[in-house]
Amino acid sequence: MAYSNRFIMFLIVLFAAVGTGFFSYAGQDLERLDPWAFDSPRRPGAVFSHDDHIFLLDDDCSVCHHVYENGELIPDESSEDLYCSDCHSLKPMPDNPMPLEAAYHNLCRDCHFDRGEGPVLCGECHVKE
């Protein structure tokens, strides 16, 4: 009896330890984009490490922080001082037909496809919280 009680205690402690380890791993804070500019986002913000991308793009900020004028990409101009949502509105507009959501999706996913690395499927970026 005493033996089986101790064994059950051992199992409880073991499961608690493994469980704590698992959930602290699963629930670890991933660095994400803050979807504040969206009215009612259906998905959690995309997992994104700014530092990693600065490193991967050799400090060329303009790859993402681009500048378009009259639908043309202006080379070597960058826009770090702006929010994405300063130019991209939620719905397509005459002056900028690329809405915010599609801007993110196209920029991230197309680059990941072109480079053959990085997440490309919905849930690989929008990891459940």
Next chain:
Amino acid sequence: MNSFIAFIMGPMVWISVIIFLGGLIFKLVGILGAVRQKEPYIYSYVTLKHSLRSIGAWLIPFFPRSARLSPVYYGISYLFHILLFLVPLFLASHIVLINEAFQISWPALNDSVADVLTLGVIAALIFFAVRRIRVPEVKYLTGAMDYLLILVVLLPFLTGFLAYHQWVAYQWITVIHILSGELMLIIIPFSRFSHMLNAPLTRAYMGSEFGHVRQARDW
């Protein structure tokens, strides 16, 4: 892996849609040609009015007599066919992809609602499988291909459900989701799924034969 995903999300979608639509058109031309060759007099009494009247009557829930004779099977089958189209076509994640490809968009189902409806589709498919095992007169007509086809429909819905929840092996589940959806489209013209074309044609023929020639109802 990304180049493989790019292929199944890009060219493979076009290949699937072309085989699906092209296959059905090819089949339609074949059927109409065969009728012209073997029983051309059918064309003399098929009318649009009687065709649409019959199709319409069979679209009204529990209106045809045979539907009322087996209400459970008919009811589940009726809902299943609606959900089969409604859920994938009005799923937010699918609309996002279509919007980015073609700049067109339409209202989406709430994700939680779509989640429950997906379970409804899966439950209906399980019902169809059990029915084929349990009901003697259906079992008699059932072959391995019938179970395989249930699996072909089950896969995209099951993997879609799993992918949405991101429980296990997200990347693989999603790859199987995309591939199984394309497989289902490709299989339609070459399997009994082609009843999406044959069913309205049958109703057009029956509706005209009964409605126009015999002056009777066919529902």
